[in-house]
Amino acid sequence: xxxxxxxxxxxxxxxxxxxxxxxxxxxxxxxxxxxxxxxxxxxxxxxxxxxxxxxxxxxxxxxxxxxxxxxxxxxxxxxxxxxxxxxxxxxxxxxxxxxxxxxxxxxxxxxxxxxxxxxxxxxxxxxxxxxxxxxxxxxxxxxxxxxxxxxxxxxxxxxxxxxxxxxxxxxxxxxxxxxxxxxxxxx
Amino acid sequence: xxxxxxxxxxxxxxxxxxxxxxxxxxxxxxxxxxxxxxxxxxxxxxxxxxxxxxxxxxxxxxxxxxxxxxxxxxxxxxxxxxxxxxxxxxxxxxxxxxxxxxxxxxxxxxxxxxxxxxxxxxxxxxxxxxxxxxxxxxxxxxxxxxxxxxxxxxxxxxxxxxxxxxxxxxxxxxxxxxxxxxxxxxxxxxxxxxxxxxxxxxxxxxxxxxxxxxxxxxxxxxxxxxxxxxxxxxxxxxxxxxxxxxxxxxxxxxxxxxxxxxxxxxxxxxxxxxxxxxxxxxxxxxxxxxxxxxxxxxxxxxxxxxxxxxxxxxxxxxxxxxxxxxxxxxxxxxxxxxxxxxxxxxxxxxxxxxxxxxxxxxxxxxxxxxxxxxxxxxxxxxxxxxxxxxxxxxxxxxxxxxxxxxxxxxxxxxxxxxxxxxxxxxxxxxxxxxxxxxxxxxxxxxxxxxxxxxxxxxxxxxxxxxxxxxxxxxxxxxxxxxxxxxxxxxxxxxxxxxxxxx
Numbered sequence: 256x257x258x259x260x261x262x263x264x265x266x267x268x269x270x271x272x273x274x275x276x277x278x279x280x281x282x283x284x285x286x287x288x289x290x291x292x293x294x295x296x297x298x299x300x301x302x303x304x305x306x307x308x309x310x311x312x313x314x315x316x317x318x319x320x321x322x323x324x325x326x327x328x329x330x331x332x333x334x335x336x337x338x339x340x341x342x343x344x345x346x347x348x349x350x351x352x353x354x355x356x357x358x359x360x361x362x363x364x365x366x367x368x369x370x371x372x373x374x375x376x377x378x379x380x381x382x383x384x385x386x387x388x389x390x391x392x393x394x395x396x397x398x399x400x401x402x403x404x405x406x407x408x409x410x411x412x413x414x415x416x417x418x419x420x421x422x423x424x425x426x427x428x429x430x431x432x433x434x435x436x437x438x439x440x441x442x
Numbered sequence: 443x444x445x446x447x448x449x450x451x452x453x454x455x456x457x458x459x460x461x462x463x464x465x466x467x468x469x470x471x472x473x474x475x476x477x478x479x480x481x482x483x484x485x486x487x488x489x490x491x492x493x494x495x496x497x498x499x500x501x502x503x504x505x506x507x508x509x510x511x512x513x514x515x516x517x518x519x520x521x522x523x524x525x526x527x528x529x530x531x532x533x534x535x536x537x538x539x540x541x542x543x544x545x546x547x548x549x550x551x552x553x554x555x556x557x558x559x560x561x562x563x564x565x566x567x568x569x570x571x572x573x574x575x576x577x578x579x580x581x582x583x584x585x586x587x588x589x590x591x592x593x594x595x596x597x598x599x600x601x602x603x604x605x606x607x608x609x610x611x612x613x614x615x616x617x618x619x620x621x622x623x624x625x626x627x628x629x630x631x632x633x634x635x636x637x638x639x640x641x642x643x644x645x646x647x648x649x650x651x652x653x654x655x656x657x658x659x660x661x662x663x664x665x666x667x668x669x670x671x672x673x674x675x676x677x678x679x680x681x682x683x684x685x686x687x688x689x690x691x692x693x694x695x696x697x698x699x700x701x702x703x704x705x706x707x708x709x710x711x712x713x714x715x716x717x718x719x720x721x722x723x724x725x726x727x728x729x730x731x732x733x734x735x736x737x738x739x740x741x742x743x744x745x746x747x748x749x750x751x752x753x754x755x756x757x758x759x760x761x762x763x764x765x766x767x768x769x770x771x772x773x774x775x776x777x778x779x780x781x782x783x784x785x786x787x788x789x790x791x792x793x794x795x796x797x798x799x800x801x802x803x804x805x806x807x808x809x810x811x812x813x814x815x816x817x818x819x820x821x822x823x824x825x826x827x828x829x830x831x832x833x834x835x836x837x838x839x840x841x842x843x844x845x846x847x848x849x850x851x852x853x854x855x856x857x858x859x860x861x862x863x864x865x866x867x868x869x870x871x872x873x874x875x876x877x878x879x880x881x882x883x884x885x886x887x888x889x890x891x892x893x894x895x896x897x898x899x900x901x902x903x904x905x906x907x908x909x910x911x912x913x914x915x916x917x918x919x920x921x922x923x924x925x926x927x928x929x930x931x932x933x934x935x936x937x938x939x940x941x942x943x944x
């Protein structure tokens with residue numbers, strides 16, 4: 256099959272997965288090894304479900320799948336270990352740059368703050384910080400884009416999809432009731 | 443008559459018509475904007491539409507699906523960045539055409555060809571699905587099990603990546619789907635004695651994590667990338683151009699339908715295979731492939747849109763998804779209390795004909811939006827990634843939270859997002875994971891049914907298996923895929939590949 260040269264080898268789709276055919280990327284062996292250990296752990300756990308009690312036991316399929324995972328992970332480890340490291344790539348530059356770590360922390364912080372602070376303040380904070388950091392543009396650009404898009408998202412969610420997000424410190428329900436009353440003429 | 447009425451549901455309900463139109467419009471842009479994929483959009487949407495009725499929810503998703511598969515081609519042509527995975531092959535000849543100043547022609551041809559491909563896919567769906575579903579009523583539990591395994595394996599074997607990693611990903615998906623209390627015996631599986639694990643892992647959290655967050659994290663690598671835009675000229679292609687490429691488009695549409703209908707494999711793989719086919723059969727292209735051959739646009743674009751109709755065939759008749767997006771739609775139908783499979787066609791044929799009607803509508807809208815609105819398009823597509831990435835992340839979190847109003851789903855989603863990010867870097871396909879999660883229950887139930895009916899005897903199981911031609915064929919297919927990974931086969935393949943013209 257014609258194989259287009261994937262951009263940065265980071266796997267845009269299943270048709271062209273990331274990585275290299277004959278080289279390993281930095282950290283790939285570690286990841287493969289981690290998969291192997293995790294698979295073996297899960298296999299042991301699956302054995303604990305019902306052991307070799309019966310072919311139709313609840314543990315049968317879990318044991319079979321984790322066995323498949325362990326065997327395929329072992330093959331991946333063996334294949335990866337034999338391959339030479341790809342030249343010119345480092346973990347810090349190509350696999351896990353600082354910006355990715357920062358964004359994972361942002362996302363964790365978002366999840367952590369969502370309940371106590373509420374959807375609107377947390378999202379506003381997240382969008383402002385994230386857009387400012389990535390775009391490196393002026394504060395007025397950041398604030399306009401962040402708050403404007405948040406408003407659109409919030410309207411779509413609340414009105415079109417009627418999704419309820421944690422209100423937190425913002426009296427959202429009162430806002431909406433206010434507007435409903437206004438549009439319905441108080442009905 | 444009832445069939446016709448069900449088929450026309452979309453047209454007789456202005457609200458549904460509007461939603462399909464809106465979905466297609468949004469889909470064209472979702473597909474076109476690099477970093478936003480259809481799979482991502484549909485998996486996030488499912489969590490927002492679950493409070494809706496099933497018809498409007500499906501209308502919107504079908505619109506996005508159809509529009510999104512097409513939309514990727516535009517950025518592929520104009521910017522040399524495929525907006526969606528299914529447009530990877532389109533960029534190879536589309537961008538050279540644009541550089542020569544033929545961007546308009548290229549867009550026009552892809553639009554019309556996508557429309558033709560889309561219709562062929564839908565036609566095959568409408569004609570074939572009722573037969574397949576009649577046939578599927580005769581399926582034994584073991585056949586479902588084998589089909590599920592086959593679907594998971596196919597992604598790994600038909601793509602350019604490693605099958606072993608595909609198998610690993612599929613098995614991982616099945617294991618994730620097994621987490622929680624077993625529905626039959628109420629035994630705890632993979633719960634690690636944690637109460638939070640007893641209800642299982644929400645498949646929506648897994649999907650949004652893998653397709654939303656991991657993609658957004660991946661895009662952080664390309665924040666500063668800018669693209670050179672090409673000028674657009676006349677769009678609507680001449681009839682003679684269309685007529686000239688009609689024979690090829692029929693062939694590549696057939697490839698698309700078949701690849702789409704195979705469980706697990708979708709438009710992205712179909713497009714690459716069709717491109718290869720076009721290279722083989724086109725003896726004297728006006729321009730060489732890779733330098734702006736029209737055939738190089740026709741093939742992938744017909745194939746990826748005809749794969750849409752194809753992907754619905756196994757989904758509607760067997761409950762086995764044809765690709766990642768239909769896997770998500772199966773999840774959506776489950777949420778709405780419908781159980782896709784042969785019985786759906788018997789109990790609820792209206793649902794099937796409604797989906798066919800919605801696909802036809804979406805295809806027409808796609809043609810309309812494809813040939814208009816280019817000015818608006820070029821503005822929206824240039825939305826900077828520095829704004830887009832945080833928005834995708836925000837939508838992912840909201841989507842994961844909204845289904846069960848649960849923060850733990852958000853943490854799961856983030857976990858799978860980071861995990862999926864590494865999987866992408868190291869060449870593990872993500873499709874099989876989702877397929878595994880969706881098919882886990884089907885596989886488990888059918889295995890147990892099959893083995894209990896054979897009184898727990900493997901000998902009798904295989905005896906029964908080989909006495910049925912269908913089961914035998916399925917088993918042989920599964921075994922063949924495995925054999926294809928042995929060194930002997932790889933050597934044969936490399937010899938063949940070396941011979942084929944590059």
